[in-house]
Amino acid sequence: MKKIIFLLTILSVFSACAQKNNSTKIIQTQEKTKDRMDxxxxxxxxxxxxxxxxxxxxxxxxxxxxxxxxxxxxxxxxxxxxxxxxxxxxxxxxxxxxxxxxxxxxxxxxxxxxxxxxxxxxxxxxxxxxxxxxxxxxxxx
Known part of the structure; x- marks a missing residue:
């Protein structure tokens, strides 16, 4: 049971990192588009x-x-x-x-x-x- 909890914790950390990276990419894309719309x-x-x-x-x-x-x-x-x-x-x-x-x-x-x-x-x-x-x-x- 401890191994399952440990694995779930690790997976949630990786998932959170991936979501943060996707959010950062979306914001960067929006900023690039905004810069190109002068x-x-x-x-x-x-x-x-x-x-x-x-x-x-x-x-x-x-x-x-x-x-x-x-x-x-x-x-x-x-x-x-x-x-x-x-x-x-x-x-x-x-x-x-x-x-x-x-x-x-x-x-x-x-x-x-x-x-x-x-x-x-x-x-x-x-x-x-x-x-x-x-x-x-x-x-x-």
Whole structure:
């Protein structure tokens, strides 16, 4: 009986160490992702829309767009409202690799439940009232 108790004690110590190591790895991964998501160079309105997208908040995301906003996916027109409904909360950037055009274009790694991970871009077009009237998305090189 003492041997069984001793073995159980040893196993619980090893298990606790493994859990601690897994927790440390998860925290380190989250920190690396956070470091790779620097949004400080984004246009102020783009940043707000981007944050809403990343948080899966379709209502807030669409509030930055005109009611007749256009969406182009690799140059082809798509239904903007359907895209947001289907993708927001299920797809998001995992890194930001580059920001261009005065903070209105985002390039980075993107994760989707159906297509996996790939490089993509979101290019936001602001109208004179400060709303987005066009979003171009697509696979980046």
């Amino acid at each position: 949004t400080s160079k984004l246009n102020e309105t783009v940043k707000k829309a981007f944050d809403a997208w990343q948080n899966g908040n379709a209502e807030v995301f669409t509030s930055y767009f005109t009611t007749d906003a256009k969406l182009y996916d690799d140059g082809s027109p798509r239904d903007f409202k359907k895209f947001v409904k289907d993708a927001c909360g299920h797809e998001k950037f995992t890194t930001i690799d580059k920001i261009e055009n005065e903070g209105k274009e985002i390039f980075g790694q993107f994760h989707t439940e159906s297509w996996g991970d790939f490089k993509t871009y979101f290019k936001f077009s602001l109208n004179s009232e400060g709303k987005f009237d066009k979003l171009e998305i697509g696979q980046a090189n």
